Amino acid sequence: MTEAERKFYILDTNVLLHEPLALYSFQEHNVVIPMTVLEELDRIKDRQKDVSRDARVAIRGLENLFEDATTEEISQGVKIDHKGVLLGGSISIFADHHASFLQESFSEDEPDNRIINTALYLQKSKAPSKVVLVTKDINMRLKAKGAGLKYVEDYRTDKLIDDVDLLSKGYQQVEGDFWDTIKECETFNRGEDTYHQLKTELITQPFPNQYILDDNHDFVGKITDQFADGVELLDIGYDRIMGQQAWGVTPKNIYQGMAINALLDPSIDLVVLTGPAGCGKTLLAVAAALELVIEQKQYDKIIVTRNTPDIAENIGFLPGTEEEKMMPWLASVTDTLEVLHKNDNCSASSVNYIMDKANIQFKSVNFMRGRSIQNSFVLLDECQNLTASQLKTIITRCGEGTKIVCSGNLAQIDSNYLTPVTSGLTYIVERFKDFEGSANIFLNGVIRSRLAEYAEEHL
Structure with a gap:
């Protein structure tokens, strides 16, 4: 030059x-x-x-x-x-x-x-x-x-994709009936699970733990291995994936079914949940956390954290301990706990009991640096407002036996310097999609209420 x-x-x-x-x-x-x-x-x-x-x-x-x-x-x-x-x-x-x-x-x-x-x-x-x-x-x-x-x-070097619409959704939906388009397939069992090895051009740019479903939802599978000319699929089945439950929560659509499947999978260390407001990101993550900690005893505690942007006006210094200061920012989690136990005789007592039994800890992102988190279920909420370096700091804190769930909505970024294509949430979706220990699901559809669904579509 x-x-x-x-x-x-x-x-x-x-x-x-x-x-x-x-x-x-x-x-x-x-x-x-x-x-x-x-x-x-x-x-x-x-x-x-x-x-x-x-x-x-x-x-x-x-x-x-x-x-x-x-x-x-x-x-x-x-x-x-x-x-x-x-x-x-x-x-x-x-x-x-x-x-x-x-x-x-x-x-x-x-x-x-x-x-x-x-x-x-x-x-x-x-x-x-x-x-x-x-x-x-x-x-x-x-x-x-x-x-x-x-x-x-604009500074574009940190952009992994040109448009947020190109962001991986964590699943591929093939047209028509899946089996009508498959010419050759080798089927075998490993324990109680059925696997298919097939050569097909239907699946473009496959990556580990990517879900495959057809238009009729007759077939639902997950990529477990890749070859030069084909893939290996775990046959999950529509009825099986919709019949899962976590802490009494069952999926209301196929996207929630895939999310619960990834959340409960012990081989997946990182789950990224994206989607519009009201699609069930926090509800599914909290339900899975309680299921894995209390019922299955796979983890010792639940750590919930998020950053604290000033969406409106700064409310000043809050009194109390670190967890008490974080409570206003993590009301979405406490609201979810109340929803999960709303039918109990005394829901307030149930929530307090569950928080103590599951050892739920509310932590600030500002104090995560330098920690080493072992045998924990970590829920990082609202991480669309975090940069790639901040997310790297948090994810690298996770030690052996720790599962981390990152959730966020790229349409609700409050940072002055972040856009949907430069958000840390977009960054980890793209960087981790080829990692065999991670899965990401875009939860399509609003199930909170018909009012929330209408607002998401028309406002």
Whole structure:
């Protein structure tokens, strides 16, 4: 690649907060960090929020790159060295603060304006090289384009899929009757289970623990092994999968049936449940947790956690212990426990008894780092608001004998920096779909009430 072919990528602050190691994502191209970005990182690094950690990681990454560089090299650009490997590109710091030579399009009162002015200046001075402003701020992208900047992009390196509609649902539905289209099949038994080995083009891009069903629901199977020219299916059957139950809860549709099957499967360590509001994600997870802990005694305790975004206004510091502070955020779980025991003579006493017997613990995501969780059923609720790095922190806490269930609705993201395609929930669905110890199910359909179903479809 010639120097004229190398692009200049100007990074906004929110890119480094979203992905602190984005510095290494541009390979053979040139990365420019405006001085304003360093100033914003400096102001953010001392805040008492998760974003301050990302700011510190980005600052340390920049320090490692410029550690042995001279003043001239910092302004001209140093080679990007990632773990001893030269990527081919360079990184530099541009002194944009009140630079007299910048052709101003905006006043310099706002940090975003100084960054846009920098991009416009480099677009003119570095021609014919392509200068690209990279920012996750939609309004800033519109301002930059309106000011005459030719190339403005979102940070897309962390996107595993282009559209959330392409996200794996955890099952494939084949047209017509499944057996009418199968020409050759080898059937055998392992214990009480029936398996089929078949060669078929009906199943596209198969992966472990993916469910297969046909239009008539006469056949329901699960992929247990893959070959170069075929797959092995566990024959579950529609009646069998719909006849399952967990803590008295039976599936109301085939999607809930597949979810319960995955939740109760001892060979699956990670279950990801996605779907619209009211599809039963939390209900099924809590019911399965109680079944596995109290009835089957596979786990010693239940740990429930979620992040705590300020959806509306901050309600201030809450009194009490960590679990008491988390109770308002985890009301969905306590509501579910009440629903599961609403027919008891004294539902309140039943809930308290079950919480004590199942050793249910409510924990904050902020205090999960550094822990090692053994022999536990972990329920991570509302994880559409978590980043990939936050989910990695939580999942890597799980030790031997631990099962984790991640649930969320990608249509209810509250984070300013996350979209459905960059959410940590999307990330783990795509990254873990080829892992034999995981399963993901998209729960299609709202069963909470006809009011919730109508609202989901029309609002």
